Amino acid sequence: MSTLDFNQMLLSNAEFLRPFAVTLTRDSETAKDLFQETLYKALANKEKYNVGTNIKAWLYTIMRNIFINNYRRKAKQNTVFDNTPNDFLLDYNQATTANAAISNINMKEVNEAIYNLPEIFKNPFMLYYDGFKYHEIADMLGEPLGTIKSRIHFARKLLKAQIERY
Structure with missing residues (x-):
């Protein structure tokens, strides 16, 4: 195919690309x-x-690929990395006052929720809360390790459901 024939075919099919460009970009100048x-x-x-x-499919494919490449390039350019040291935030002494009343109410709710757990979940959970490892709890209670892990998991799940604020 000669260059003249190709150019003629390209120009006769180019107008179909304009609406597709507007659809992709949603901006007439970018289109x-x-x-x-x-x-x-x-x-x-x-x-x-x-x-x-x-040729229309070939041109549509070229346009779509250009659009996707430009979109990806812009997405990478919009990524901002903040490598500045934020040391001033570490040393920033902000005076805050703890509200002991609210803390006491919250702890009361948590302790009540733990107390209301079924015994099968409460015992392993309390041992885990006290700092024992899974295998130590399994040995103490004479249960398989997997059973202890699942009971502690279910205890957490029940506590989370009971105390929705946290």
Whole structure:
């Protein structure tokens, strides 16, 4: 196919790309840029076009790939890495006053929720809370390790359901 024939075919099918460009970009100026870049890429890669294939599909594919590449490039450019030292936040002495009344109420709720757990879950959970390892709890209670892990898991789950604020 001669260059003149290819250019003629490209120009006769190019107008179908404009609405697709607007659909992709949702901005008329960006769509114009995308349209121009698509035509440039098509002209620059005319040797890659197989004669007899659907030129509209070929052009749509070029446009879509350009759009995706530009989108990915912009997404990478918008990623901001903050490598500045935030030492001043560590040394920032902010005066805060703890509200002991609220803390006591919260701990009262947590202790009540633990007390209301079924015994089968409460015993392993309390031992774990006291700092024992899973295998130590399993040895103390004479239960398999997997059973102890699942009971502690279910105890946590029940506590979470009872105390929804946390």
